[in-house]
Amino acid sequence: MKVLVVDDERDIQTLFEQRFRKEIRSGEMSFVFAFSGEEALTYLNAHEQEAVLILSDINMPGMSGLELLEHIKAKYHKPPPVVMMITAYGDEENFNLAKKLGADDFLTKPVDFTLLKEKLKPIQ
Amino acid sequence: MIIQPILALIIFQQLRKFLQTKEQLPYWDKVFKIGSGIAVVIMFFYSVAKNIQFILPLVSDALLFGAAWLVYTKNELNRAKSNLYAYVPVIIIYSISDIVRLISSSFHNEWGTYFETAKLFGIIWLAAMFIINNRQRKALEKERLKAEQIEKESRITAKIKEQLEVQVKERTAEITKQKEALEHTLEELKSAQALLVQSEKMASLGELTAGIAHEIQNPLNFVNNFSEVSAELIDEMNDAIAKGDNEEVKAIAGDLKQNLDKINHHGKRADAIVKGMLQHSRSSSGTKEPTDINALCDEYMRLSYHGLRAKDKSFNATLHSNFDSSMDTINIIAQDVGRVILNLLTNAFYAVKDKQRLLNATPNAPAYAPTVAISTKKQNGSCIITVTDNGNGIPQQVLDKIFQPFFTTKPTGEGTGLGLSLSYDIIKAHGGELNVETMEGEGASFIIKLPV
Numbered sequence: 001m002k003v004l005v006v007d008d009e010r011d012i013q014t015l016f017e018q019r020f021r022k023e024i025r026s027g028e029m030s031f032v033f034a035f036s037g038e039e040a041l042t043y044l045n046a047h048e049q050e051a052v053l054i055l056s057d058i059n060m061p062g063m064s065g066l067e068l069l070e071h072i073k074a075k076y077h078k079p080p081p082v083v084m085m086i087t088a089y090g091d092e093e094n095f096n097l098a099k100k101l102g103a104d105d106f107l108t109k110p111v112d113f114t115l116l117k118e119k120l121k122p123i124q
Numbered sequence: 125m126i127i128q129p130i131l132a133l134i135i136f137q138q139l140r141k142f143l144q145t146k147e148q149l150p151y152w153d154k155v156f157k158i159g160s161g162i163a164v165v166i167m168f169f170y171s172v173a174k175n176i177q178f179i180l181p182l183v184s185d186a187l188l189f190g191a192a193w194l195v196y197t198k199n200e201l202n203r204a205k206s207n208l209y210a211y212v213p214v215i216i217i218y219s220i221s222d223i224v225r226l227i228s229s230s231f232h233n234e235w236g237t238y239f240e241t242a243k244l245f246g247i248i249w250l251a252a253m254f255i256i257n258n259r260q261r262k263a264l265e266k267e268r269l270k271a272e273q274i275e276k277e278s279r280i281t282a283k284i285k286e287q288l289e290v291q292v293k294e295r296t297a298e299i300t301k302q303k304e305a306l307e308h309t310l311e312e313l314k315s316a317q318a319l320l321v322q323s324e325k326m327a328s329l330g331e332l333t334a335g336i337a338h339e340i341q342n343p344l345n346f347v348n349n350f351s352e353v354s355a356e357l358i359d360e361m362n363d364a365i366a367k368g369d370n371e372e373v374k375a376i377a378g379d380l381k382q383n384l385d386k387i388n389h390h391g392k393r394a395d396a397i398v399k400g401m402l403q404h405s406r407s408s409s410g411t412k413e414p415t416d417i418n419a420l421c422d423e424y425m426r427l428s429y430h431g432l433r434a435k436d437k438s439f440n441a442t443l444h445s446n447f448d449s450s451m452d453t454i455n456i457i458a459q460d461v462g463r464v465i466l467n468l469l470t471n472a473f474y475a476v477k478d479k480q481r482l483l484n485a486t487p488n489a490p491a492y493a494p495t496v497a498i499s500t501k502k503q504n505g506s507c508i509i510t511v512t513d514n515g516n517g518i519p520q521q522v523l524d525k526i527f528q529p530f531f532t533t534k535p536t537g538e539g540t541g542l543g544l545s546l547s548y549d550i551i552k553a554h555g556g557e558l559n560v561e562t563m564e565g566e567g568a569s570f571i572i573k574l575p576v
Contacts, residue, residue, distance in 0.1 A: 011346055011386055018353045018379065059433050061443045097438075110345035113352070 001123070004032045006040040006056040006068065007086070019113045037063025041071060053123060055107075058087035058094060066094075066101060073102035082123055086111060126170050128184030128218055132163040135191050135211060142204050149200060162187055182226065185219040210253030214246035324542040339397050339430060343390035350383045350390075357383070396423075414453040415461070417507055417574075421447065421498050424462055428469040429496075432477070441476055444497035451500055454507050454576050456554055461574070464547040464558070465498075468511040468570045471543065472496045474534070475515025475568065482516070506556075507574045514567040518560065526560065 005016055013033045023029040032047075034040035037060055054072065058065035065085055073080050084105040085098045095106050105119055136156045140146065145153035166180055166187070192215065195201045195208055221239045225232040232239065357376050364372035422445065429443060476494035483489040494514070501508040518526065525531045527548045532541035551558040555575050562568040 009342055009346075011390070014382070014386065015346060015349050015353070018357070018383070019349065059430055061429065062440070064433070064440050066438075067440060109341040110348040113349065 001029050001052050001120075002032065003029060003053045003055060004034060004040060004043065004081075006034045006037065006054065006060075006065065008035055008057065008060040010035060012057075036060055037065065037068040040068055044072065052081055053120070054081050054083045056083065056085055058085055058098070066097060069098065069101045069103055084119070126167060127214075128181060128188060129163040129166040129170070131211060131214065132184060132187045132191065133160055133167075135188070135208070136160040136163065138207060139191070139195070139201070139204050142207055143201065152198075152201065155194070159187060159191060178226070181218070181222040185215070185222055188215045189219065207257075210250050210257065213249045214243075217242045217246040320542060321546065324546060337434065339426060340394050343394040343397075346390040347387050347394070350387045354380055354383045354387075410457060412455045412457050415456050415458040416453050417456075417461075417509065418447040418449075418451055418500055420458060420462055421445070421465055421500060421509060424465045425469060425498050428466050428473060432470070432473045436477070439473075439477055439480075439494075441473060441494035441496055444495065444499075446497070446499040448499075448501045451502050451507065452576065454574060456574065457550075460550045461554065461572075464550050464572065465509065465511070467543040467547050468572075469496065469498065471570075472511050472513035472515070472568075475513045479515045502576070505576055507572075507576055509572040509574070510569055511572075512567060512569040517564040517566055517568050518562040519564055523560070523562065527558070 005012060013031075016031055016033075017024065020029055020031065024031070032043060034043055037056075040054070040056065041063075056065040056068055065087065069083055069085065072083055080102070082104045083102070084107055085094075085103045086107045086109060087094055098106055107116060107119075136159045140153060140156045143149060143152065145156060163184070166184055169176060169180055188211070192208055192212070195204050217239075221232070221243065224235075224239075357380055361373055361376040361380075364370075364376060425443065425445060429441070432439060473496055476496060480492060480494050483492050497510075497512045499510045499512075501510070522533060527544050529542055529545040531545070548558050551572055551574070557571075557573040559571045559573070560568060561571065
């Protein structure tokens with residue numbers, strides 16, 4: 001399963017690579033990282049259908065995670081990939097807006113990787 | 125001739141009147157009344173007793189002389205001396221004439237013309253004196269009236285002066301009272317101003333809080349997860365040691381070291397954010413410290429952007445930063461200048477957001493990319509910080525007022541109107557300048573110039 005992680009924090013790559021080191025080593029999962037919404041869209045345009053799951057931060061300079069979500073769900077990829085939103089705000093409003101825009105799930109920072117792995121199991 | 129008793133009568137009555145004997149000299153009043161009575165009796169005898177007529181002029185003369193003598197010798201009557209001057213010639217001429225006639229009637233008749241001329245002269249003298257006296261009296265009366273008038277006026281003036289003094293006292297009391305009231309109001313205003321400055325600080329702190337919440341979650345995310353994953357790595361390392369796989373142990377140890385570095389880095393980052401927040405809420409310590417202006421701008425740009433995004437999720441803007449890497453640290457009160465930068469950025473975001481809102485409400489509006497830029501530059505020994513937005517700009521009629529306290533274009537309750545005013549004061553206090561360049565519809569640039 002290919003996962004696209006979108007976040008403006010560069011250390012997120014090291015974190016994911018360590019957290020999923022077993023899955024990566026066994027070849028169960030592979031990760032691609034984009035550090036802005038724009039970068040993520042460029043990747044998706046170039047590698048259609050590759051990413052099954054997209055994990056995106058909401059608050060990023062430039063295109064926000066919610067805008068990216070809107071783009072993906074409205075204009076790209078049939079069938080659209082699973083999109084999970086990650087944000088620092090665990091508030092109702094963001095949650096509802098993300099849901100409305102078609103987000104499949106919602107995670108808050110700091111990310112609970114045990115929870116994330118459980119959420120990923122049924123998709124695999 | 126009946127003229128002497130008439131004259132005597134007139135003199136007595138005049139003396140009584142002039143000396144006001146009735147009230148002031150009752151004794152002399154009686155004497156003058158008797159004199160008057162004698163004059164009347166003489167007149168009576170003139171008309172009835174023809175046989176004693178020759179003696180009557182002499183009696184009359186004696187009466188007149190008596191009156192004159194009294195006036196000239198008695199101290200209490202001396203005042204009336206001048207009244208008699210007019211009568212003196214007449215009295216003397218008549219007396220001489222009468223005495224001469226008594227001694228030698230023929231001589232009197234011989235020089236009759238001269239006597240008559242002298243008498244006429246005496247009468248004319250009397251009349252002239254009378255007229256002069258009268259005129260003088262009138263003039264004196266006029267003077268007296270004038271003096272009275274002046275006195276009356278001065279009395280009125282004094283009265284007015286008194287009234288004025290009372291009024292002045294009242295007014296002074298009133299003014300003092302007003303002054304005290306104003307001083308009191310000023311005190312109240314001062315404390316209200318202090319409160320407002322504090323509330324402006326708190327308002328910008330509120331704007332920051334949301335940004336801080338986001339900013340602090342990111343480092344926390346790394347601290348939590350890197351420490352957890354490190355614990356897992358240690359388990360794996362123990363397994364590798366048991367297996368004797370030295371390569372794996374070394375690789376894991378390398379990862380662990382890297383993770384510890386990251387935990388340290390992000391812990392410090394969280395620490396800096398919290399410190400920044402505390403610094404912002406604390407009142408100015410007033411000490412200037414060497415500050416990395418690029419780092420300060422970067423920090424506040426992130427905070428203000430995330431703060432705005434936290435409030436309005438639908439909003440987005442492009443951020444440009446262009447920092448001059450040759451910039452040295454400059455001596456400033458970092459939290460104060462930080463507040464200025466935050467304020468300018470918040471305003472810039474507000475401006476682009478407002479333009480977007482307006483364009484969204486307009487059909488067929490041109491595409492718009494809200495953009496806010498911050499840049500630093502070293503220029504002629506000054507540090508220039510520029511905050512630019514591509515909002516709607518500032519209208520000319522508003523431009524003069526933007527640095528005035530309490531001036532705001534925001535809806536009531538949204539802005540204190542103190543942001544730019546405080547910013548201006550802070551930059552001035554640093555010996556710098558805060559200027560604005562704007563083009564309506566195109567955007568605005570706020571330029572901070574600080575001495576290095």
